[in-house]
Structure formats: structure tokens, C-alpha cells
Amino acid sequence: MVALNRTTLGELPERIARPAYDRGRVTVGIAHVSVGNFHRAHQAVYVDRCLALPGHEGWGICGIGVVDSETERAKAESFKRQDGLYTLTVFPPKGEPTSAVIGSIVDYVFAPADPTAALARLSDPAIRIVSLTITEGGYNMDEGTGAFRLDAPDVAHDLAHPGRPRTAFGLIVEALAQRRAAGVPPFTVLSCDNLRHNGDVARRAVLSFADAREPALAAWIEANVTFPNGMVDRITPAVPPADMRRLNALTGVDDEVPVFAEDFIQWVLEDRFCNGRPQLEAVGVQFTDDVSAYEQIKLRMLNATHIMLSYPGQLGGYRFVHEAMADPRILAHLRAFLDRDTIPLLKAPPGMPLERYRDIVLERFANPAINDQLARLTSDSCSKIPVFLGDTIEACLTQGRDHRRLAFLLAAFARYLAGVDDRGVPFEPLEPHLTEDDRRLVHAPDPTAPLRIHTLSGLRLERSPAFVADFVRYRAMIAEKGTLATVAALNG
Template structure:
């Protein structure tokens, strides 16, 4: 027998399922969050739920928000569950489930008027975001792109915005006019200097229509930088069925994740914040060393294993880690090309950090998919891989494996695996990527001429030569032969 998750069934859940130890009816809102996806619920919502179970942060409950039509389905599921989520933390030898109660409302996605009105209310002291790496309207150099059509729309129609940033601007203006202090904007996405990036996008949009207001935001709104980390795959029927069979819960949108979690945050919250340190959040004056370590070792590491695994028709991430060539490829590229370029991190051994990453990637319970890791290379490569490559080139250090990784991504985007299976579109720019990748089969330089990804690296002769070498090798001999050649140093 299974129980449908809701407030009414909380007390009837099996004894091995954790549940809110607080009265949800007494919670008051404090944070409006854009992007109520799996990562947010496995991360920020989980930290807040932990605090609430300690009797803390009861006036910092979450209100969800969104801008996309696709977010409506998730909202409807959560609404039928009274905004509750089942979180299942999985390690190789155990699985633990708990129900999160830290969200108390979710505004209809795309309802700009309602979203703005909620942000204007003075109980909202933090507006947070997990809108993916591609949601910040950046150009190839990670600067704000004012030419994007959605930005152009919001600049021309500030009272009827479409974007997260247009909605935040409208709310901040209304708060300013009412004499209400501005909320803190807290980015929780995997972007280098994510708070600074969010500030640039928000003020960049404001400057298109009201430069004085942009200056006011620069002077008055806080944007703390953060490093966030927890491997959290997408929810499928696999996860829903495991939850039913192992825990007796029917949840339309559960979250499965690893046991590991990390959040390093700058303490810059003028209107206050929850006591997150009590739930394990680390506050630091400068998040940069932590975020650089994570983005280079974990996120770039994901890309390193993703594309060879995709070309070899491997489905799960832990299965890729069981492949000796892929595992050896990851370790060699991390130890000889990526980690040597990472500056010291306070109280952290970067080689030990990588050992933990390797263990996390190998977790068979997570069910993380190679396809998820291969997704949206257009946005992820310039943020995670190319900076590591640039640092290696600037230092005159090794970059052979990074050149091979770039070639593997190109070969993947050609749209077929080594065995000839079709690769379904897996990038917002898939059609263009596929056409360019097929062109690069005969002229490798065509791939590097994607300035939005590689910038000026097409003109770096040594890198271009090694990229061409590896791409030609992949087409001629296949992925296994190329990995063997790199791993064995031939």
C-alpha cells in the first residue's frame, strides 16, 4: 500500500521516512525563489527544512516562482501535495527518505503581475535563483548580452516583463518608490562569480531604459556570491517507482540525490538571512577559490566523462566510471591538466577533493545519466572546460587531454555514436552544432571558429593542431582507441 503525499498523510507515512517536525501552518515567507527544480529542492529547500526542524528560520519559508510554460506541470504536481517534496538521499549502501516542508506557495509560472506583487511585499527579503547556466543572457565573454530578444522586450516593456530579471527590476522599482528596502538577490547556479554575474545582467537590463535606476541597484542591492554543490539527477519513473516500492510514498515529483552537499556563501544580506551556518553552510569572505575548485574539478570532470561515454552508448554515470578507459581519462586529465592550475583553497586538499569527486561519480544509487551531463554544451563548455584550457595554455602546461575533450564534444554533436546509433538533440543549438560538427569532420578548424564557445582560441596554433589531431583520430579509429592513446601517453 502506498500513501499519496500531502499534509493529511504526513503522520501516516512509514516510520523510516523523515517528516517536518514543525507546524507548517505557522511558517511565514521570507524567500521567493525562481526555478523550482530538483537542484533547488535538494539544496536550498533542504537546508531550510533542516533549520525549521531545529526550530529556526520559520519566517524564511519559500515561495516558488517561474517564467516558463514547462514549469506549470511541476507546480501542479506540488500543489496537489501541499507543496511537499520527498527527498531521497542515496549512497552505495543506503537510502534515506525525508519529506521537505519548507515551501509554502508557488506562484503560477509566467504570471508576471502576481510574481512582481509578491516580491514587492516586505516579508520577501531574499530573491534566489536556479535558472541554469544559460539563463543569464551572457555573450561569449560572459558579459551581459543586451541584444537578446527577451532582453529587448523587457527593456521596451518594463511594466510587462517576460524574464526573471525584468520581474525583479519591476519589483525593486516598486519597493524603491514605496520606501521599502531592496531584497537581496542570491544566485544558486553553477556560474563563476554567480552573484557578480547576476548583478551585471540585472543592472545591464536596467541601464537600457533607466541608467539612474541601474546606478541605484549597483549602490543598494546585495548580490552575494556562492558555490553550490550536490549531484541531483532528473526525476523519472525509475525514481517514482523506487519511492513507492521502498518507502510506500506516491510523490509525483520526488528528488533523488547523493548524500554529499556543500554550500559556500558570502555573508552579504542587508535585510537578514536564515542562520544557515547551523545547517552546515560555510560562510567565507571570498568564495572564488571554492567555486573555481568545484567548477573545474567537478563540472569540467562531468564533461570529461560525458562525451566519451555518450559515444560509447553508456547510459548511467556510474557505468561510465566502471569503464577503465573513461575512469583513467578522468584521473589523468584532472591530475595533470586541471588541478595543477587551481590556486590553493582554504583548508582543502584539492587532490583529496578530486578523490571524493571520483567516489561521488561512481555512486550506483544516484541513477544520474550521461545524457544529462552531455546536455547544453554550448553554455557549459565555455564556463567549465574552456577556462581550464585557457589557464593551461597561459601557463605553458599540459593541455592534450583538454584538446581531446573538445574533440569528443565535437564528435558527439555530429549526432551518432561510435556504433552508429542516432544521438537525439541535446542542446538548444543542436541543429547548428550538428551542422558545424559534420563540417569539422573535413575541416576541424570550423568547430573552433564558434566564437561564442572558444573566443579567440581558433587562432592558437598549438591547441588547434592538437584538437584537429584528436578529432581526426576519433573519426578514424573511434573513442576507445583515442582514449587508449591519451591514457598510455602514445
Template sequence: MKNTIPLNQKNLIQLGKFITTPSFDRENIKIGMVHVGVGGFHRAHQAYYTHKLQEEYKATEWGICGIGLRQGDQKIHDVLQKQDGLYTLIVKHPDGKIESQIIGSIIDFKLGANNPEPVIDIMSHPDTKIVSLTITEGGYNFNPATGEFDFENSDIQFELKNPNNPKTIYGFLTAALKNRRDAGLPAFTIMSCDNIQHNGDVAREMLLTFAKKQNEDLAKWIEKEVCFPNSMVDRITPVTTQSDIDYLQDTFGLQDEWPVTCEPFIQWVIEDNFSNGRPEFEKVGVQFVPDVKPYEKMKLRLLNAGHSVLGILGAIHGHKTINACIEDETFIAYLRVFMDKEATPILDKLEGIDLNAYKDSLQERFANPNIKDSVSRICSESSAKLPKFLIATIEENLNSGGSIEFGTLVIAAWCYYSDKGVDKNGHSIEIIDAMQVELQNAAKQTKTDPLAFIRQESLFGSLINNERFINVYSDLVQKIYEDPDIKKLMQNII
């Protein structure tokens, strides 16, 4: 093992003998973006794009200040402060190739959990033009069943009464926007990079709902002045492991306390809708479009649905990981025909996307043996996923007269999976789903009522009334229950 060199600014020259380091002068970078939620995904995605822009185009006005609002952000705050915002990005290719480089786009990090003032100050600073977010779906504080803002949250109730002592993202944003309005400064853009549909629209609706309750005049100003671009983001970023940290030490003699690993694929599609300027991310591969929704639909119906197709069918066959499914020729063929025959025809027009190349890339990504995704994780919470990813595709194909067999087999397999909880060899399947009891109860009635599973209106809507769907589903579910050799059924449909 080599003598290790701690990652920090003063050691970059020495580290540059062993690993790629930032070539730009970080001292001259101004903070133009404030990012809330500095996890692995942000560092593999937006911060990487920003670093690339600074490397190749000297974008000195677009440095990032990371923000943590929760006590749980203390560790990343401490690590990045110690490492001067630097970290290593480890890109793992399917063929085993590994590319590592030190990323320098994060210039500062502030923790708002105990002292909100420095966070409000940097958001209020005239140089800050964008506040971006990766705060997870839970951070948006809406009721998942109704979609309405949750005013029962005790932190929300506190900051409504104490606007200068915020706790949630909404309190911080309104405090900073009020400062900017009062100082005559332009509003910053609020740019969600979370993996939720219409993320900018959701951020806008939730912030305005909060602001109207806190300060009606400010809410009117926000409504008029602040832009909330929708965006579609994509890069598989697994959790950092000790072996990743050890790899850097053994290979480069580099001591990085929190590197990030990711796949080589990366994509970012953003609505070109900004309040106060933006980086020229298009120079480094980001796609700016007038409407993100067709791209969101593409990702949901191909990537997310494709994952579920492999996951549900793979679980019954006995495959444990998604890459194991892709090593099986029947699964590769089935996935591709599903994507070509059922998912692609119902997509909207997509500018600048080669769909065949995109589908090829999905197969390569799913096959990456270094980014192992467990089948049980992909199948988890299928009751929340399949209505958006797969059932909607079946409904659109029923309306257009398109193929439904490939998607319907997955629904029939989901019934068997929910009922039996075992694969075709009798080995137990781990089922994680908020509706597990309801799913199992409905599925267990299948022998006496073949349509029992799809009578769940909250999941399947009016599909129970569609004669064509009923006929296809009844036939497939009967065949699975007679013989759960899912590969044989898949081959028959192909």
C-alpha cells in the same frame, strides 16, 4: 501495494509512522525567502538546506515562497498547492541505499504568469529579505555570443512600457524593488543559484541594464542598495520518473505527485554579501566566503572537465554511461591522473576544501549506478564546454610548463569523434553540438592537414602557434587515426 495516503499537511502525523516528516511547526514559519524557478534542483538543494536549518535550529523567519513566472510552471504550482508545499526528497546512494524524507521548507507557491500582483506583493513584503533564482541560463536574457542584454525580446519590450504588468524576472524584480524603495523598506538580496559562472555578477549586470532603460532613478537605487552574491551550487538531480513515484507508494504508502531524486553529495559556496540579513546556512554545511571564483574554477576544472574527459574518450571506446566509464580501471586511472597532474596545479587557493577528498568524491559520484548520466549528454555541446573546462587548463599548463598530455589526448579524440561519428567498433555516436558541421568539416581535413581541427580560432585561440602543444597534439591525433583503440593510448600516457 499499500493503501496510499496523499501527501499534505493534515496527513503528516499518519505518514510519520512510515517516513521521516518535518518535526518543526510549519504554521509558525514566516516567509523570508522568495524563490523563482522551483524545479528539482532547488528542491534538492536550497529548499533542503533551509528545511535542515528549520529542523535543527528553529529558523522560523526563513520559510520559502515558491514562484513560477511561466505558464509551464502551472503543474508544479498545482501539485505544491495541493500538497501544502510538501514533497519527498529521495537520496540515492551508490551502494543502492535509499533515504527518503518529506521536506517542509516551502510554505507557499504563487504563479505570476496570468496575475503578477500576488508575486509582486510577496516580493515587496517587509519579511522578504532574499529573492533567489534558478531560472536557467536562458532566463537571464543575454545573447550567448556577446553577453549583452537582449532588448529584442518581446516580453522585455512589453514590460518596459508596462512596468506594472511584468512578464520576465526583470520586470518582477524592478516592480517589487520600486515598491520597497517607495515604502522606505530595505532592498532584498538577489541570490542566483544557477549553474553559470559569476551568477551574481550576471544577475546584477542584466537587472541594472534593464532598470536603467525602464527607470533611471530606480536603477541608481538598485545599484547602491541591492546585493547580488555569487554562488557555486552542486548536486546531481536527475529528472523525476514514474518509478520514483511508484517507489514511494509501494514502500511507504505515500502518494506524492512530484517527488525529487538526487545523489547524496551536496555543496553550496556563497559570497557573504547580503543586503538585509541572511539565514545562518553555515550551521548546516554551507560555506560563506569573500570570493566564490576559486571554487567555481575548482568545479569547472575538476567536475565539469572530468565529465568531458570521460565522455569524449568513453564515446570512442564505446561506453554508453559515465558510471560504465568509472567501472573501467583504465578510465578511473586516467581521470585521476588528469585531475592530479593537470587540473589541480592550476587551481587557485581554496580555503576549507580538501582537494583529495573532493576528487575522491567526484569518482564516487561519477560511479553512482543509480544516477546514470549518458555519455552522449555529457559530450553534447562540447564546443561550448571544452574551451571553459579543458582548453583553458591546457593553456595555463603551457604557460607554467606543466603537463598537457592528458588534456591534449581528449582534444585529439574530440577531432576523431567529430570526423568519424563512430566508436572504435564502428558503432555510430550521437553527436549533439551547435557547431557540429564546422567541427566535422575541420576534422575531416586532418589526414591532409594534421592541425586542421585546432585551426578553429573561436575554440582554440592561439594554441595553433604554440610549438609544444602542436607537437603533442600532432603525435596523438596521428596515433588515434592509425588505431582508434583509445584505451591503449590512455594506458601509454598513464
């Protein structure tokens, strides 16, 4: 296999597409905080396309690593060895996969090892956009009050030690403070996470942190920095060692950080950039004055359906999304959820019929080549459920609609938190935002206790005795008959 770096691009197999621009002329104009697989298969791809446009050489990406872990340190070293290059392999539902080298990440700074270097990069006048993929739970919001949690340990550290930040907010606010002091224009803060009104959430987090540090700085940020809302979409699985070997065998490239995804990709954005932007509309990004309708459809149809299938799938003994989709009980459950509980509550934007979108979503989930892991979907459920299902639950309860599938969802969630599937096989629920008090509620003798997990408190489920009763009933059915049998009875 050919090792991947800037000197070996000409040696790669001909079937591997290479950057369609002179990468040696590219300079950094975007810093991206937390360079995960989704960013590399989504935003970095759009920027890679932009770099081939005339006059766009100044829009390369500098990745900023913020999580201090062995995995992230290894990634930083891999990016260094490979000069920021990596392969992306795209798997359509039908037909052959295609692979390309993505060249838009031209620099990488691992902030835990060198926070000064990270701040210097973010303070550079050349940086005009700072984008984020820090996950739904990464914005540090209290689910009950919606307030930014200033008492979180890393946030408290950053407020006390602004020159050595550990969080995205500490980095952004200190960089903006340095730019203000130097008379340098600010950058746009661009959230690329699966959150409703993600730009507004990022704005609230940044301003809350800045206000706690210096109210005048917060006022300057509020007056000068823009936070566009956007909707992002592409299924991008994790890449365990077996998939890494599979991808490299397919490409013939010895890539330490390969990534793969489905062929579907979408990005809808507000055009609010305070310091310029690349010509994203020329490479497939859709700009609109109102992202809300697109956000609602994506979050409440695609992301919510991912959650709806993930628990019965994992508890039923499946480990991959396409395996669960092949079970007729789960497929019928998802169709009922979309047709009865979701689509009637949504208004489609022009040119986006919801029934067609439903069919596309289910087809994407069933793609066997993706090998998307159910454990990826269930991870950090405490943060995802309010974001992806909160509006649907609210509408069902306030309008007196059928809530049974939603009560089942939370009953299956409670079962998932116990960490054992219906066959008795243990697994580790990946729930970084679950507190010790929450964990005690999972195992409490009161069958309603899991509804009091702190991230669910904003849903106010106790106001509906019928919902609570169905939650308890489905917990008992799952314990007695199993999750898949309960799904079948629910939709039979």
C-alpha cells in the same frame, strides 16, 4: 501508497522523516526563481533545516516558475496538489538510502500564467531574498564579449512590457522598481548556479537590464542590492518516469515530484545580505570572505571532470555516469586530467587537500545508486565548457602545458554535436544555446570549424596552432577508431 499533502503527513510510513517544525506557522521570506531538482535537493534542504531553528518561521520559500512549458505547468499543478511538499531520497555510495519530506516550499507561483501574482509576491516586503537556479546559460551573457544580451527576444519583450515579464531579470527588476516606488527595502539576489563568481554574474545581468530600462533604477539597485557569490555542490539527477516509480516504491509515498541525490552536500557563501538572512551557518552552510578558491576547485575539478567523462561515456555507448566510471579507459583518463592538468594549477583553501577532494569526486561519480544520466551532463555543453574548463584551457595554453586531453575534449564535443554515438545509435544533443550558424559549423567540411562556435570564441583557441592541430587529429582518430579507443591511446 499514501498521497502526499499537508493532511496526510501523519499517515506516512514511519521510516520517512517529516518536517521538524510546525509548517502551519511558516511564512514566506525567500522567493526562488526556477524550482528545479537541484534547488529542491540543495537550498530547499538547508532552508528546511533552518525552519526548525527557533524564530525562523518567517523564512519559508515561495517557488516562482518562469519557463513556459508543459512540463513546468504540470510541476506547478503537482506542487498545488501536494501543498509544496515532496520527498527527497538520499543515496550514499554504501549503505541504505534514507528519505524525508521537505516542507520548506510553502507557496508556488507559475509566472507565465500569472505574472502579476509573481510580481506581487516579489514586491511583498516579507520577501528578503530572491534566489536563482536558472542554469549556467540562463544569465544571457554573450560568451565572446561578456555583455548581457539585450537583443534576446524575451529580454526585449520585458523591456517593452515590464508588467508582464518572461525572464528572471524582468521579474527581479520590475519587483525592485515597485519596491523602490513604495519605499520598501530591496531584497538580496542570490545566485545558486554553477558559475564562477555567480553573484557577480547575476549582478551584471540585473544591472544591465535595469540600465537599459532606467539608468536611475540601475543606480538605486547598484547602491542598495547585494549579490553574494557562492559555491553549491550536490549531484542531483533528473527523475524520469522509471526513477519516479522506483523512488515511490522505496518510500511508499505517491509523490508526483520526488527527487533524489547523493549524500554529499556543500554550500559556501559570502555573508552579504542587504535585508537579513536565516542562520544558515547553524545548518551546515560555510561562510567565507573569499569564495573564489572553493569555486575554482569545484568548477575545475568536479564540474570539469563531469564534462571530461560525459562525451567519451555517451559516445562510447554508455547512458549512466556510473557505467562510464566502471570503464578503466575512462577512469584513467579522468585521473590523468585531474593529476596532470588540473591539480597543479590550483591552490587549495585551508583544510581542503586536493588529492583527497579528487578521490571524493571520483567516488561520488561511481555511485551506482544515483543513476545519473550522461545526457544530463552533456546538455547545454555550449554554455558549460567555457565556465567549467575555460580557466584550465587558458592556463595550459599560456603556460605551454600539455593540452592533449583538452583538445580531445573539444574533438569529442564536436562528435557529440553530430548526434550519433560510435555504435551508430542516434541521440538528440540538448543544446538550447546553439545557433543555426553554430549548427552549420558542426557539419562544415573544414575540420577546425567547430572551434568557431560562438560560445567557444572567448577561449581564443586559434592562437595555439598546436592545440588546433591536435583537435583535428583527435577528430580524425575518433571518426576512424572510436572515442574509447582514442581515450585509451591518449592516456596509454
